[in-house]
Amino acid sequence: MNTLSIALGTSLATALLACLAGLVMPVKWRTRLAGVLLGLSGAAGVLVGALAVTGMVWRAELPTLLPLAGVSLAADPLSGWFLVIIGAVTAAAGVYAIGYAGRTSHGPGSRTAMAVVPLFTAAMLLVPLAASVTTFLLFWELMAVTSLILVMTEHRHHKAVRPAAIWYAAMTQAGFVTVLIGLSWLAAATGTQAFDGIREAAVSIRPFAAGTIFLLCLLGFASKAGAVPLHPWLPRAHAEAPSHVSALMSAAMVKLGVYGVLRLGFDLLGGGLRWWWLAVAALGALSAVYGIVQAVVATDLKRLLAFSTSENIGLILLGVGFAGMLARSGQPAIGAVAMAAALLHTANHAGFKTLLFFGAGSVQRATGTRDLDKLGGLSHRMRVTTALVAAGALAAAALPPGNGFISEWLLLQALLHQTPNAGTMLAIAAPIGVAVVALTAGVGVAAFVKMVGTGFLARPRSDAAAQAAESPPSMLTAMTGAAAVCAVLAVVPAVTAPALARVINSLQISQTPLSEGLLDLRLSGISSHIAPLWIAVGIIAATTAAAVLARVLGKARRRAIAWDCGDGPLTARMEHTATSYAEPLQRVFDNILEPVADVDVTHSVESQYVIASIQYRQQIPDRIENRIYRPLVAAVQKLGAAAKRLAPGVMHRYLAYMLTALIVVLVAGAIR
Amino acid sequence: MSAWIAAAGQALLIALLAPIVTGVTRAVRARLEGRAGGRIAQPWRDIRKLLRKPPTSPEGAGVFFSAAPVVLMSTSLLIAATVPFVSTAGIAGSADLIVVVGLLLLGTVALALAGLDTGTAFGGMGSSREMTIAALVEPTLLLAVFALSTRVGTTNLGVIVAAGASDPAAVFTPASLLAFAALAIATLAETARIPVDNPSTHLELTMVHEAMILEYSGRDLALVEWASAMRLAILLGLLANLFAPWGVATGTTWTAVVIAAAVLTVKMCGLATLLAAAEVYAAKLRLFRVPELLAGSFAMALLAVLTSYILA
Numbered sequence: 001m002n003t004l005s006i007a008l009g010t011s012l013a014t015a016l017l018a019c020l021a022g023l024v025m026p027v028k029w030r031t032r033l034a035g036v037l038l039g040l041s042g043a044a045g046v047l048v049g050a051l052a053v054t055g056m057v058w059r060a061e062l063p064t065l066l067p068l069a070g071v072s073l074a075a076d077p078l079s080g081w082f083l084v085i086i087g088a089v090t091a092a093a094g095v096y097a098i099g100y101a102g103r104t105s106h107g108p109g110s111r112t113a114m115a116v117v118p119l120f121t122a123a124m125l126l127v128p129l130a131a132s133v134t135t136f137l138l139f140w141e142l143m144a145v146t147s148l149i150l151v152m153t154e155h156r157h158h159k160a161v162r163p164a165a166i167w168y169a170a171m172t173q174a175g176f177v178t179v180l181i182g183l184s185w186l187a188a189a190t191g192t193q194a195f196d197g198i199r200e201a202a203v204s205i206r207p208f209a210a211g212t213i214f215l216l217c218l219l220g221f222a223s224k225a226g227a228v229p230l231h232p233w234l235p236r237a238h239a240e241a242p243s244h245v246s247a248l249m250s251a252a253m254v255k256l257g258v259y260g261v262l263r264l265g266f267d268l269l270g271g272g273l274r275w276w277w278l279a280v281a282a283l284g285a286l287s288a289v290y291g292i293v294q295a296v297v298a299t300d301l302k303r304l305l306a307f308s309t310s311e312n313i314g315l316i317l318l319g320v321g322f323a324g325m326l327a328r329s330g331q332p333a334i335g336a337v338a339m340a341a342a343l344l345h346t347a348n349h350a351g352f353k354t355l356l357f358f359g360a361g362s363v364q365r366a367t368g369t370r371d372l373d374k375l376g377g378l379s380h381r382m383r384v385t386t387a388l389v390a391a392g393a394l395a396a397a398a399l400p401p402g403n404g405f406i407s408e409w410l411l412l413q414a415l416l417h418q419t420p421n422a423g424t425m426l427a428i429a430a431p432i433g434v435a436v437v438a439l440t441a442g443v444g445v446a447a448f449v450k451m452v453g454t455g456f457l458a459r460p461r462s463d464a465a466a467q468a469a470e471s472p473p474s475m476l477t478a479m480t481g482a483a484a485v486c487a488v489l490a491v492v493p494a495v496t497a498p499a500l501a502r503v504i505n506s507l508q509i510s511q512t513p514l515s516e517g518l519l520d521l522r523l524s525g526i527s528s529h530i531a532p533l534w535i536a537v538g539i540i541a542a543t544t545a546a547a548v549l550a551r552v553l554g555k556a557r558r559r560a561i562a563w564d565c566g567d568g569p570l571t572a573r574m575e576h577t578a579t580s581y582a583e584p585l586q587r588v589f590d591n592i593l594e595p596v597a598d599v600d601v602t603h604s605v606e607s608q609y610v611i612a613s614i615q616y617r618q619q620i621p622d623r624i625e626n627r628i629y630r631p632l633v634a635a636v637q638k639l640g641a642a643a644k645r646l647a648p649g650v651m652h653r654y655l656a657y658m659l660t661a662l663i664v665v666l667v668a669g670a671i672r
Numbered sequence: 673m674s675a676w677i678a679a680a681g682q683a684l685l686i687a688l689l690a691p692i693v694t695g696v697t698r699a700v701r702a703r704l705e706g707r708a709g710g711r712i713a714q715p716w717r718d719i720r721k722l723l724r725k726p727p728t729s730p731e732g733a734g735v736f737f738s739a740a741p742v743v744l745m746s747t748s749l750l751i752a753a754t755v756p757f758v759s760t761a762g763i764a765g766s767a768d769l770i771v772v773v774g775l776l777l778l779g780t781v782a783l784a785l786a787g788l789d790t791g792t793a794f795g796g797m798g799s800s801r802e803m804t805i806a807a808l809v810e811p812t813l814l815l816a817v818f819a820l821s822t823r824v825g826t827t828n829l830g831v832i833v834a835a836g837a838s839d840p841a842a843v844f845t846p847a848s849l850l851a852f853a854a855l856a857i858a859t860l861a862e863t864a865r866i867p868v869d870n871p872s873t874h875l876e877l878t879m880v881h882e883a884m885i886l887e888y889s890g891r892d893l894a895l896v897e898w899a900s901a902m903r904l905a906i907l908l909g910l911l912a913n914l915f916a917p918w919g920v921a922t923g924t925t926w927t928a929v930v931i932a933a934a935v936l937t938v939k940m941c942g943l944a945t946l947l948a949a950a951e952v953y954a955a956k957l958r959l960f961r962v963p964e965l966l967a968g969s970f971a972m973a974l975l976a977v978l979t980s981y982i983l984a
Contacts, residue, residue, distance in 0.1 A: 296807075376791075377732075379734045379735075379736070379789075380732075380734060390736075397781070398774075399774055399777055399778045399781060400771055400774040400775060400778060405774055409768075409770055409771075412770055412814070412827075413827070415818075416817075416818055416821055416822070416827060417825065427981045431815070431818065431974060431977040431978060431981070434814060434815060434818045434977070435811060435815055435970075435974060437814070438810055438811035438812075438813075438814035438815060439810075439811045441810055441811075441814070442806065442807040442808060442809070442810030442811050443807045445777060445781060445803070445806065445807060445810070446803040446804065446806070446807040449781055449784050449785060449788075449799070449803050450803070452785060453784065453785050453787075453788035453789070453799065454788065454796075457734065457736055457785065457788045457789040457791075458732070458788055458789060458790070458791035458796070459732055459791045526825075526826070527825065527826040527828065527831065528768060528821075528826045528827045528828050529768075529828070530768050530771055535750075535771060535775075538750045539743075539746060539747065539750060539775075539778075542745075542746030542747075542749050542750055543739075543742050543743055543746040545746075546742040546745050546746050546749075546895070547739070547742045550742065550891055550895070554723065554724075554726070554727075554890075554891045555724075555725070555726035555727075555890070555891070556726060557726065557727050557728070557729055557738065558726050558727070558728045558729070559728065559729055559730075559731055560728040560729070560730060560731070561730065561731055562730030562731065562732075562733075562790055562791065562792045562887055563730075563792065563794070563886060563887065564792070570791065570792060570793075572791070574792070574793045575791055575792075575793065575796055576788065576793070576795075576796025576797060576799070576800055580796070580800070581788075581796065581799070581800045581803075582800075583800070584800055584801060584804040584959065584960070585803075585804050585807060587960060588804065588808065588963045
C-alpha cells in the first residue's frame with residue numbers, strides 16, 4: 001500500500017459515495033452532497049496523477065475482479081499526466097454541478113444524471129491506469145456507456161437530444177469495434193494481453209501487421225477524440241449534454257483518444273514508422289482547419305465550442321504526428337518539443353474549454369437559449385461570467401497572455417526548427433503544418449471575438465437575454481478555479497517542465513524539451529525563448545499605467561447617445577448578429593462550407609411590384625457529414641431492408657441457418 | 673538598469689515618431705494629388721487637442737469599450753519597447769516574432785470587441801470586417817516569420833536583425849524578397865491602408881477601421897489614433913530592419929544608438945513616402961476582393977518558405 005493506492009482508493013470510494021448520494025438522497029440535498037463528493041473524488045484523482053507523474057511506481061493485479069482475464073492496473077508518468085487533467089476537470093465539474101443542476105428532480109439534477117456522472121468520471125480515471133488489453137477495453141466501454149446515458153439526460157426537454165445520442169452511440173461503438181479488433185490482433189500477435197508483455201514482444205510484429213493495428217486503433221481513438229472526419233457526433237453530443245457533462249467530455253474524455261494514440265504508438269508499439277505519424281499529422285491538420293472554419297460560422301454557442309474542440313484536438317494530433325515524424329528522422333530533441341507542445345495543449349485546452357463550457361452552461365441556465373443570434377447584452381447583467389468567459393476566450397484564441405498561446409508557440413517552434421535537410425517529407429510537411437496552425441489561429445481569433453462580442457456585449461436581442469441573472473456562487477467558483485488554472489499555465493508554464501520531461505521520457509523519446517528556469521520558457525536545442533510572465537506583467541502594467549494616467553490627467557468620461565444617423569433611436573435589431581458577423585468569413589470559405597440560402601419574397605396583394613415581406617433563411621450544414629455519413633447511413637438502411645427477406649418468420653428456414661452455421665464452423669475448425 | 677532605460681527610450685522614440693510618420697504619408701499624398709495638405713506635425717497637434725477633451729461612451733457600452741484604447745496603446749508600447757528598432761542588444765531586442773504578431777492581434781481584438789460593445793450597426797460592421805481581414809493576415813505574417821527564421825534558426829527578432837546587420841548580403845535571397853512582398857501586403861492590411869482599407873474615408877460602404885472606432889471621441893480617440901499611428905510605424909520599422917538592417921546598433925553605446933535612431937527615422941520616413949506614393953496610384957479594393965489579395969500574399973509567403981528550404 002503506497003500513497004498512490006490510498007489516493008486512488010479514496011478517489012474511487014468518494015465517486016461511489018457520490019453515486020449513492022445521487023441515488024438515495026432527497027432532492028433538497030442531492031446535488032449538493034453528490035457535487036461535493038464528486039469534487040473530492042476529482043481532487044483525489046489529481047493527487048493520483050501527480051504522484052504518477054513524479055515517477056511513483058504502482059501496479060495492481062486483481063485476478064478475481066473480472067472472469068477469465070482479471071483486471072490489471074499500473075501507473076506511469078504518461079497515465080499520470082492524463083489523470084491530472086481528468087481529476088482537475090472532475091473536481092471543477094463537481095462544484096459547478098451544485099449550482100447548475102440546482103434543486104430540481106429532472107434534467108441534470110435527476111437521480112440518474114447525478115448518479116451516473118461519478119461513474120463516468122471514475123471510468124475515465126481508470127482508462128489511463130489500465131495495464132492490459134481487456135482492462136483497457138472494459139473501462140473504455142464503461143466510459144462510453146456512462147457518457148451516453150449522460151448525453152441523454154435532457155431527452156424529455158429537447159427534441160435534438162435523441163438524434164444526438166444515437167449519433168454518439170453509433171460512432172462510439174463503431175470506434176470501439178475498431179479498437180477491439182486492433183488490440184485483439186495485437187494481443188494475438190504478441191501472445192499476451194498484458195501491456196508489459198506486448199511492449200517486449202512488439203519488435204517481433206511484422207511491420208504490415210503493426211501498421212494495420214495502428215491504423216485500426218487510430219480510427220477508434222480519433223473518433224473518440226472527435227477528429228475530422230470522424231467528428232459528427234461531437235457537435236451534437238457536446239451541444240445537447242448538460243454543460244458540466246459537455247465540459248467533462250470535451251476537456252477530459254476526448255483527450256483519452258489522444259492518450260490511446262500515445263500509449264499504443266509510442267509506448268506499446270515502440271514508436272512505429274514515419275508514415276504512421278504523417279497520417280496522424282494529416283488527420284490533425286484536417287481537423288484543425290475544418291473544425292475552426294465550422295466554429296467561426298456556428299451560431300449555437302455550444303456547437304461553436306464543440307467545433308473548437310475538434311480544432312484543438314487537431315492541433316494536438318498535429319503536434320503528436322510531428323513529434324513522431326521528427327523522432328523517426330533523427331531529430332529527437334525537436335520531436336520532444338513538438339510532443340511537449342501537444343501535451344501542454346491537452347492541459348491548456350482542458351483548462352479553457354472547461355471554463356468556456358461552464359460559461360455556456362451559465363448562459364443557457366440564465367437565458368434558456370444557446371443561440372448567439374438571440375443573446376447579447378449579458379455583460380451588464382452577468383458581469384463575472386462575462387469576464388471569466390472573456391478570459392477563457394482569450395486563451396482559446398491563442399492570444400498572448402493566454403495559455404493557449406504558449407502551447408501554440410511551442411508547436412510553431414518545433415515546426416520552424418526542424419532541420420531543412422531532414423528529407424523531403426518533413427521539408428514539405430513542416431511549412432504546411434505552420435500554414436495550418438497559422439490559419440487556425442487567425443480564424444480562431446475571429447470565432448472567439450464573435451462568441452464574446454455578439455453573445456455577451458452590446459444590447460440584448462431577446463427578452464430572455466434582457467432578463468438574465470448572474471449564476472449562483474458555486475458555478476462562479478468552479479469557473480474561477482478553471483480560470484486560475486489557465487492563468488497559472490499561462491504565466492508560469494515552466495512549472496510543468498519536469499513532469500513533461502518524465503512523460504516524454506516514458507514515451508521513449510529520451511530528450512528534455514524545456515530547460516530549467518521558471519520565468520523564462522527556454523527550449524533545449526532551440527535558441528528561441530519567451531518569458532510569459534513578463535509578457536503578462538508587461539501588458540497588465542502598461543494597460544493599468546495608461547488607464548490610471550488617463551484617468552488622473554484627463555477629464556471625466558461622459559455618456560452620450562451613439563451615432564444613429566439622426567434617425568434614432570437605435571434598436572437591438574440594427575446590431576450585428578452572430579450570423580451577420582461571420583458572413584464575410586463565410587463568403588471567404590464558401591467553397592469549404594457550401595451554405596444553403598433560401599430567399600422567399602412575398603408580394604403585396606395589390607400589386608406584384610410591391611414587396612410585402614422578404615424571408616431569408618440560411619443553413620450551414622456539415623458538409624463532411626452530408627457527403628460521407630448520409631450515403632453510408634442510407635446504404636446501411638437499404639441493406640437492413642434487404643436483409644429483412646432473410647427472416648420471413650419460417651421456423652424451417654431458421655433451423656437451416658443454424659445447421660449451415662454449425663457445419664461451416666466445424667469445417668473451418670477441421671481445416672485449421 | 674540601462675537595459676530598461678534603453679527599452680523605455682525606444683518606446684518613447686517610436687511613440688514620438690509615429691504621428692510624424694503618419695504626417696509624412698498624408699503630406700506626400702496631398703502633394704502628389706495636387707493639394708497643399710497639412711503640415712507634417714499636424715497629426716501631433718490633432719492628438720494633443722483630442723487628449724485635452726473628455727471621452728464619451730455611448731449609452732449601453734461597457735468596460736470593453738472604455739478599455740480598448742488603453743489595451744491597444746499598451747500593446748503598441750510593449751512592441752515598440754522590445755522590438756530591435758534601434759539596438760539589437762538587451763530588452764530592446766528581446767522580442768520573439770510570434771509574440772509580436774500575437775500582441776498586434778491582441779490590439780486588433782480589443783478594438784473589434786469595442787466596436788461590438790457600442791451596439792451600433794457601424795461598430796458591428798467594422799468589427800466583422802476587421803476580424804475577417806485579421807484572420808486572413810495572421811497566416812501570412814506567421815509564414816513570413818517562418819521564412820525569415822529558417823535563415824538564422826530562431827524566431828528571436830534581435831538575433832534575426834543582428835544576423836542581417838552583420839551580413840547584409842545574406843538578406844538578399846529569393847526567400848527574403850518573397851517574404852518582403854508578403855509582409856508588405858500584410859502591413860497594408862494590418863494598418864488599414866489602401867488597397868485594403870481607406871484611412872481617410874467616412875463612407876459606410878467602404879469603412880473598416882474607421883467604422884469600428886466611430887464612437888470614440890476625445891481622449892479615447894486620441895489614444896486610438898496615436899496607437900494606430902504607432903502600429904504603422906512599428907510595422908514599417910520592422911520591414912525596414914528585417915530587410916534593410918543597416919545602421920542598427922548592436923551595442924548600447926551612446927553614439928551608436930543616436931546614429932541608429934537617426935537612420936531609423938530616415939528609413940521609416942522613406943518607407944512612409946513610398947507607401948503614400950503607392951496609395952495615390954492604387955484604388956481601394958472591394959471588400960470581397962480583399963481575400964484574393966491576402967491569398968496572394970499567403971501564397972508568396974508559402975513560396976518564401978519553400979525557397980528557403982530548397983535554396984538553403
